Amino acid sequence: MSDLSNKKCIPCEGNIPPFDKTEIHKYLKKVDGWDVKSDQDKSFFLIKEFTFKNFKESQNFINKVGDVAEKENHHPDISFGWGYCKIKIFTHAIKGLAESDFILAAKIDKIS
Numbered sequence: 620m621s622d623l624s625n626k627k628c629i630p631c632e633g634n635i636p637p638f639d640k641t642e643i644h645k646y647l648k649k650v651d652g653w654d655v656k657s658d659q660d661k662s663f664f665l666i667k668e669f670t671f672k673n674f675k676e677s678q679n680f681i682n683k684v685g686d687v688a689e690k691e692n693h694h695p696d697i698s699f700g701w702g703y704c705k706i707k708i709f710t711h712a713i714k715g716l717a718e719s720d721f722i723l724a725a726k727i728d729k730i731s
Contacts, residue, residue, distance in 0.1 A: 623649050623725035628691035629718070637663065637715020646721040651728050655716075663716050664709035665724050674701040683730045693723045 623646075638646070643655055643663060653667045671677045677699045684706065688694045696707040706727060708720045 623718075623722045624729050626718075626722045628693040628722050630692060631710045631712045631717055631719065633712035635713060635717065637710070637713045638717060643716055646716075646718065650721055650724040653724050660714065662709065662714040664707055665716065665720055666705065666707045667724070667727075669704045669706070671702050671704070677702060677704050680704055680730065684727055687726050687730065688723065691719075691723055691726065693719055695723065695727075 647653065647655060650665075653665045655663055656666055657663050669677075669680060671680060681697050681699050681704055684695070684697060684704075693708075698705045708723055709715060710717045710720055
């Protein structure tokens with residue numbers, strides 16, 4: 620498989636199944652420091668916390684993440700504050716993970 624950060628996110632319209640645990644672990648090895656968690660409905664998502672020296676650095680980072688997300692047309696959930704940013708990625712249409720989620724994670728890692 621090629622470097623995920625060089626790939627393009629592909630919009631999902633819900634016509635594919637989400638990755639199973641085997642596929643998730645295969646892709647998880649290709650991104651740096653992301654965790655896989657599951658919601659109450661057992662759907663999986665990627666999550667990672669980034670730390671910064673202050674609020675301005677956090678804000679600058681999320682602005683860059685927003686630019687990447689908009690370019691890829693794949694939008695993560697972001698929370699941030701003084702010195703931190705948490706990013707949660709999943710594909711809403713399938714309530715789980717697909718390759719595009721890992722592509723976005725790899726692109727975000729290139730920012731930090």
